[in-house]
Amino acid sequence: MAITIERWGEDDLPLLERYNTPEMTRHLGGPETAELLALRQARYLRLWETDEARMFRIEQDGAPVGGIGYWQVEHDGVPAWESGWSVEPQWQGQGIAREALRLVIRRVATDASRTLLVAYPGVANAASNALCRGAGFEQRGSATLPWRGGELEVNNWVLDMSPLDLEGREPDVDETFAGDDLDPSRWWPFYTPHWSSRAMTAARRRTGDHGLELIIDAETQPWAPEFDGDIRVSHVQTGQFSGALGSEIGQHRFRAGLRVREEQPVKRLWLAHHGVIEARLRGIRHPDAMVAFWPIGFEARPDECGELCIAEIFGSELDDEGGWVGVGVKAQNDPRLRTDFEKIRVEGDLTGFHDYAIEWMPERARFFIDGRWVKTVAQRIDYPVQLMLDVYEFPHADGSRDVAALPHIFRVERIRTFPPAAMPEL
Incomplete structure (x- = not known):
């Protein structure tokens, strides 16, 4: 089973539409309207061009099974990348999201401009929280965020990708x-x-x-x-x-x-x-x-x-x-x-x-x-x-x-x- 991530393209709106079910969006406040999905698709394409985000199609053996990406944010006042992901239900539980996140981490690690990768899965989203933990993220509390006119309770996960700092430290x-x-x-x-x-x-x-x-x-x-x-x-x-x-x-x-x-x-x-x-x-x-x-x-x-x-x-x-x-x-x-x-x-x-x-x-x-x-x-x-x-x-x-x-x-x-x-x- 070969898992790859490919640049999100103009023909990937159907993938967003397949995500847009009550089951897939239950931790995100429910499905979006067709108009909002079209805006999201345009945003994915535009932010790649402006270097503000990188959105990818997850493929298994060449077939699309989900999406993942990362985009610029600030976390506690510090520039960071935020990541999010989605895998279609029939492909879940097979390690696909884990491998896709590993591939994203490898890409983020090559960009020294931001050395934090963060994720904010819903507190009830057990699978995504476990994925963060397994990828080496550290949980740093939880928060309530405004979301689509309401609120979303999330866990704060942080992966510190900063360089090794030995300044002022003496070897024993x-x-x-x-x-x-x-x-x-x-x-x-x-x-x-x-x-x-x-x-x-x-x-x-x-x-x-x-x-x-x-x-x-x-x-x-x-x-x-x-x-x-x-x-x-x-x-x-x-x-x-x-x-x-x-x-x-x-x-x-x-x-x-x-x-x-x-x-x-x-x-x-x-x-x-x-x-x-x-x-x-x-x-x-x-x-x-x-x-x-x-x-x-x-x-x-x-x-x-x-x-x-x-x-x-x-x-x-x-x-x-x-x-x-x-x-x-x-x-x-x-x-x-x-x-x-x-x-x-x-x-x-x-x-x-x-x-x-x-x-x-x-x-x-x-x-x-x-x-x-x-x-x-x-x-x-x-x-x-x-x-x-x-x-x-x-x-x-x-x-x-x-x-x-x-x-x-x-x-x-x-x-x-x-x-x-x-x-x-x-």
């Missing part, structure tokens, strides 16, 4: 990897060794004035053939927690049936709990390689295992103009979370250094690339996380490797964490 850790090797008070240079062994998962690495290099070369062996096939990894992390030999207790339970194959010491090293986490790193443009920066719950309690994926970059998804960066929350085995992860298109050379960051608050997380907002996830993750940093090499279908392309070198210039911002005094 600023890691530049300048020493002869990793700082053992911060780094554990093994990839979840409890599911394999330290010998099989030890990071091939270099540090110094150039930062950190994680390396996969011709001698790198699969890290856990029994559980993960021929995948090779070079990885460092800032914590370690697992159980006794043979137990099922251990961080990053990535598949069923895992058991501890080698006991490990507990390492509470560089753990973060809210605030900003930022890394400056480079991707690798090769179809077999993937690099990632993905803090996970320290997992002293089994459910505290969610993932904050700050950057996941597949070499197969890079091209001459840019590439795709995966960001968001992965539930892993935390039953309180739902995976909310997407790939963001970034223009420019992703094999050069870029900044990837998260501003992590108790009730939500905002993700940034080069300081620019790209995504908000409105979920509660309220436990310490450890940093996970790695390069993967994936085998070909026949098990062979592109040895001529080796080594794959993942370069990281710095990683910083900032404590949560101080609350303003009242």
Whole structure:
């Protein structure tokens, strides 16, 4: 099912007419007259031409199923975009509005002139309120608005798309990897060794004035053939927690049936709990390689295992103009979370250094690339996380490797964490 949004056109009045039923307008005061619909159609076309609004036809596999748009408003005296949407009843409940809103958010995010997106669904409109919440909007009260000669009670939903602001904030850790090797008070240079062994998962690495290099070369062996096939990894992390030999207790339970194959010491090293986490790193443009920066719950309690994926970059998804960066929350085995992860298109050379960051608050997380907002996830993750940093090499279908392309070198210039911002005094 392909969901797209297309510019509203002169032939789209019938779509407005199909919306104009008691069922579709029950949260908006009822149907409009034919004259008002014609005026609305003309307004949609005119405001696009004057850059005051962008209205779109929602299509599923090329067939029109609804409409969505955004237009200029002021919210509490601040310039903002307001969004609204409608999907025909027979197409509701299939995630169409969710995907259309995601596409609108991606468009709004490219316009730095206004960094707030707002929506005002009726308080009784459960579906639209849930859509706002799922898209990362924050509810900021409710209001009663004048509407068609009467009043409409609405909820105020706000999506803050402002850039990352670190002015006046000092990092509690600023890691530049300048020493002869990793700082053992911060780094554990093994990839979840409890599911394999330290010998099989030890990071091939270099540090110094150039930062950190994680390396996969011709001698790198699969890290856990029994559980993960021929995948090779070079990885460092800032914590370690697992159980006794043979137990099922251990961080990053990535598949069923895992058991501890080698006991490990507990390492509470560089753990973060809210605030900003930022890394400056480079991707690798090769179809077999993937690099990632993905803090996970320290997992002293089994459910505290969610993932904050700050950057996941597949070499197969890079091209001459840019590439795709995966960001968001992965539930892993935390039953309180739902995976909310997407790939963001970034223009420019992703094999050069870029900044990837998260501003992590108790009730939500905002993700940034080069300081620019790209995504908000409105979920509660309220436990310490450890940093996970790695390069993967994936085998070909026949098990062979592109040895001529080796080594794959993942370069990281710095990683910083900032404590949560101080609350303003009242």
